[in-house]
Amino acid sequence: MENSQKRKKVSAIIVSFNRKEFLFELYNALLSQTYTLESIIIIDNSLNLETARYLKKKGILEDTPSDDIKNDWIYEREDKENDIILTYVKTSKNIGGAGGFSLGLRLAYEKGNELFWLMDDDVVPLPEALEYQIKFLNISQCITPSKKATDGEYLEWWGWLNLKNLREEQIPDNNIKGDYAEVNITCFEGALISRDIVSKIGFPNPEFFIYGDDVVYGYKASQYTKCIHLLKPTFVKKIKKKNFHKRFGKYYPFASHFLSYYLMRNYLLKAYEIKKITPDKINMKFIYLYHFYYYIKQMIKAVFIEWDLRKIFILTRGFVDSFKVGK
Numbered sequence: 001m002e003n004s005q006k007r008k009k010v011s012a013i014i015v016s017f018n019r020k021e022f023l024f025e026l027y028n029a030l031l032s033q034t035y036t037l038e039s040i041i042i043i044d045n046s047l048n049l050e051t052a053r054y055l056k057k058k059g060i061l062e063d064t065p066s067d068d069i070k071n072d073w074i075y076e077r078e079d080k081e082n083d084i085i086l087t088y089v090k091t092s093k094n095i096g097g098a099g100g101f102s103l104g105l106r107l108a109y110e111k112g113n114e115l116f117w118l119m120d121d122d123v124v125p126l127p128e129a130l131e132y133q134i135k136f137l138n139i140s141q142c143i144t145p146s147k148k149a150t151d152g153e154y155l156e157w158w159g160w161l162n163l164k165n166l167r168e169e170q171i172p173d174n175n176i177k178g179d180y181a182e183v184n185i186t187c188f189e190g191a192l193i194s195r196d197i198v199s200k201i202g203f204p205n206p207e208f209f210i211y212g213d214d215v216v217y218g219y220k221a222s223q224y225t226k227c228i229h230l231l232k233p234t235f236v237k238k239i240k241k242k243n244f245h246k247r248f249g250k251y252y253p254f255a256s257h258f259l260s261y262y263l264m265r266n267y268l269l270k271a272y273e274i275k276k277i278t279p280d281k282i283n284m285k286f287i288y289l290y291h292f293y294y295y296i297k298q299m300i301k302a303v304f305i306e307w308d309l310r311k312i313f314i315l316t317r318g319f320v321d322s323f324k325v326g327k
Contacts, residue, residue, distance in 0.1 A: 002200050008115050009038040011108035015188075017045045020054040020306065022238055023121045027060060031082050035131035038113055039085040043100035050198045052090055060176030076298040085111075096209035101188055103202050114195050118188045118214075123147065125190060129234035133192045136180065139228060140196035142221040144186045146233040155237055159183035159229045162221055164289050166270055168215065173228065180228040185217030186239045190235045197221050206323055211259065212266040216273045223277060257314045264298070264318030267291050269326040295319045308327060 014031050016023045023042070030040055044051050052064040064074035073090040087107060097101065101118055108116050117130060125145075133143045147155045158168040160175070161184050168185065175182040186193070188204075191214065201220040204213045221227055255263060268291060275282040295315060302311035 005034075008137075009113040009310050010035070010115040010117055010130065010134075010192075011041055011111060011113045012037050012117045012119070013041045013101065013104035013108055014119055014121055015043045015045065015104060016051060016053070016236060017094065017097075018047065018048075020051040022057055023051060024054070025238075026119070026121055026124055029127075031084070031138070031195050032127050033125065033130045035082070035134060036086055037117075039087065039111060041087045041104045041108055042089065043095075043104045044088065044090045044294060045096070045100055046090075047094065049090070050186045052088075055088070055140045060086070063090060067315035073201070083306060095206060097188065097205055098208035098213035099313070101213065102206040103197065107205075109195065109198055116193050116195070116198065118191045118193065119235075120189055123189045123200045124209065124236045124238065126234045126236070129184050130138050130192070132232070133190075133230065136228060136230065137194070139180070141197045141225040142181065142186055142218060142219070142227040143192040144227070144229045145190040145192075145235050146229065146231055147189060147235040147237045148233040149237055154233060155230060158185060159185055159187070161185045161215060161274075163274070164272065164283075164286065165279075166267065166282075166287065175306050176231070181231065183227050184219055185215045185231045186220045186221065188214040188217075188225060189237070191218070192298070193221065193226075197224055200224050205269075208269060209260045209268050212270045216270055218306045219274055220277055247293060259323075260311060261314050261318040264295065264315055265321045265325065267294070268322040272326040291319075291322065 012025060016024065022217060027040065031036055038099055049064060049067065050063060055061045056064050061075060062077060063075060069090060069092055071092050075088045076086065078085050097120065103117065105116055126245065129145060132147060136143050144159065149155055158170055160169045160171050171183060204217045205277050218227055228327045271282060271284065271287045275284065298315050302308050
């Protein structure tokens, strides 16, 4: 354990959406860290006030917003019992994970803290998680942890962005350096990012809403630090997605309608953002062709593998809308 004079001031930033029990468990896990946090910021995107009322019932909040909330409601208090500052924001509308992390990181940055720990509400850090990540700050200022499922299964993360087609891939074997692997993106499920990096690259782009914001943010960070992925799992993922269909004796990956739309919609936004950073590495002619190819491929899969005709409309809307964002 570090001497208190050398201790870094860390803000944990949580984005939550209609999962009050998960949020409560995560909050308690943050209080149980062996490396003490300076502050916790909760961005509540819930569609109602159930989460706020639940947190008040559990003694985390002392007040809740009114039923006719029209603007973001910000509540802050010093939790003297746990020696931590809590900031809770009930958004007036759902701004997505991207909007939530952008807002939360901005609030944390304004507090002057040195490190920012970003996570969704469906993960739980083990007690030593933060302390373990901080040990690698001499190597990286953008550190992504590993996760396991509640049944103990190790959850592989595809942490390498292929700059030709902008798809995430398995981390190359030669990038593994003992306890960690070198990557060029991050994941907002426990990412630890330094103030210095945020000062250089700004805040996540809320236009993504969901999916792709952390990929682009990590790629931006990789231009200023060696981004790494720790191989020892220190987070537990509460929701283990069943994202495979069995057809014709084989298993095929699939995504929900909601995610399918944003996977399609955000592809060109991701390309525009990365081209701003490294214009010489992105061939937009190829990107447009690949985008069309991927759209047709997903349409065929929706019909013949997933037997989901409604997804054709979802994918088409995402494809059309992809040309409207990022301009």
